[in-house]
Amino acid sequence: MSNEHAIGFMDSGVGGLTVVKQARKQLPRETIYFIGDQARLPYGPRPSEQVRTFSWQLANFLLKKHIKLLVIACNTATAAALPDLRANLPIPVIGVIAPGSRAAIKASKQHHIGVIATEGTIRSNAYRDAILTQDPNEQVLSKACPKFVPLVESNEYHSTVAKRVVAETLQSFKQSGIDTLVMGCTHYPLLRPLIQNVMGSGVTLIDSGAETVNDVSAMLDYLDIANTSATKRYPDEYYTTGSAKQFETIAKDWLELPDFKSQHVDLGSE
């Protein structure tokens, strides 16, 4: 494994692209291999044992491509599989929950933090545990938002339907007194303008995935595995277990890459 090898990113779908977007900005020399498991999303309602199994399949797909570091760019998969993958993979593994929790503690002035995420992530209590372990003085209010991922994946995140769903879902949160809201699912930043609009400008939104890129960069520095060549040796590669066409539509918009290309892959045949 050389320092020129890729960083692997895995997600249930397009949400992980919010992490990729930040990585492309902050780490322009690093090659990105991404896989989204569109065929089996959403992960949120699934039992954690099943999410763990899927996570291993995604990780193994990327490992065969000789990645030097793995980012679990999915909160549900981080909650279900991070300790297991970290303990058993031969490369560093970074999840999105610790960086998001840390950024929330840093941002909150009133020590009152909201967390929105999938059912699986909320059920795991991973955010609450991570925040309170670091700072027992925080008050944490959590809410599962099962309708958000399907809105994003069906490319409706700019729609009036999305606007209504976000407003309804976050209604009860508005008067809660939180000053910081963790978008604890990597799909949610695509809904960011709608979420900010409902919560008001007084609430700081935390993009867990974007925060995670700081950890990735810190780990590359610490382990001395950053790419120091003038250019990328390997081009980026994007895979989806679902429809490449649908994946590309959202990726082109979100990453602002008109020439974005992806490949369909069938994990069952791996």
Added chain:
Amino acid sequence: MSNEHAIGFMDSGVGGLTVVKQARKQLPRETIYFIGDQARLPYGPRPSEQVRTFSWQLANFLLKKHIKLLVIACNTATAAALPDLRANLPIPVIGVIAPGSRAAIKASKQHHIGVIATEGTIRSNAYRDAILTQDPNEQVLSKACPKFVPLVESNEYHSTVAKRVVAETLQSFKQSGIDTLVMGCTHYPLLRPLIQNVMGSGVTLIDSGAETVNDVSAMLDYLDIANTSATKRYPDEYYTTGSAKQFETIAKDWLELPDFKSQHVDLGSE
């Protein structure tokens, strides 16, 4: 070594307290052992070989106290000694230059970054190298500010003299077109209001030391060595090789701890 053991912080003087201040906020459960080498500051004008020797003495003092992680809370010492300490110590070692560089790249919109630091740090080119290695598109303008550390250490950082010195030193920088300025010395955040006033509100100031606490937190999470007990097992300890009284005067003001106490230590007798 248990997870309840302290994090060690070392600096030439009081500058490292800017890192400690952020650590106390972000990592309230972690015990802090700090040593400042006031007897031999400033480090900036010294040959790097000598700074390396002093750094080893400070590190060994903290290591004997069973720290679980070492933060070189000094840019000059990071530039001179980080690779050596990291390669040879049995615990993780974190410096302030990589986190500061990373935050500057993230903050700069015009890709035009200024760096102010001691002569030793500027001479090492450590910031320029770290920034350009990560993103070759950045333009970096550096300036040594040898008068700043003595101003802070003599407790004159609120004075009109400080105001004049900062204005004169940064004069040539003002029209340079930078949009982000790295305070590449942990002493400089004590001069932050004066620096911001000279540079104007359009320039984002980066506090390398404060940014470093994110890396510390990421490393504690990654290595699973964060303190998860409800409280600190060991109280914080602060040491200086110089006058405890003078050190305490600044520390009380900066950390907002009226009861702050420190101990004098003579490294020569260790």
